[in-house]
Amino acid sequence: DTAVSQTPKYLVTQMGNDKSIKCEQNLGHDTMYWYKQDSKKFLKIMFSYNNKELIINETVPNRFSPKSPDKAHLNLHINSLELGDSAVYFCASVRDSDTGELFFGEGSRLTVL
């Protein structure tokens, strides 16, 4: 069974569209994250939720809105997509934040044309 699963794995869309990426973890973790990985593999944290509460919100455009309906799910909605949004988005979760051992999903590759 996949521990952290993301859908879709691939997403190709036009500029200006709105899209969502979903993430689910079956590990019973309390904290979930969204990371963005650019074409040079640089990884940057976007958001973090703990038990459905937003705890990290880095400098991310308002077009990005995370939603956590319950502690096992963290979805990412993006409005008015731009070319620069093209990247691989990774969801991750952690059981005990003090250990630092994040479990990552396989990523969702977003291509904006």
Added chain:
Amino acid sequence: GNSVTQMEGPVTLSEEAFLTINCTYTATGYPSLFWYVQYPGEGLQLLLKATKADDKGSNKGFEATYRKETTSFHLEKGSVQVSDSAVYFCALKKAAGNKLTFGGGTRVLVKP
């Protein structure tokens, strides 16, 4: 703020060669340090970690020692295999909070 600096890749090696990937960090206090590995087409997974000065993390033949005096956490492996081809990320986490800060990643390519 906290930051992690890694050597830029790609690093290309022959099988059985010695691998070193340099990592240095900037942080206040005593952060925990990590190496994550990303195999092609996959998410990141924890390779090893160290939580205090002079600790050595090890896994799958890889080692890294937490050096507070040089603020470094260099990754080493004595004899690499083709299957070690991946992108390696150094990361740190402060004692309080749950934010993991990653370095820029180093791509390693091992040729037969």
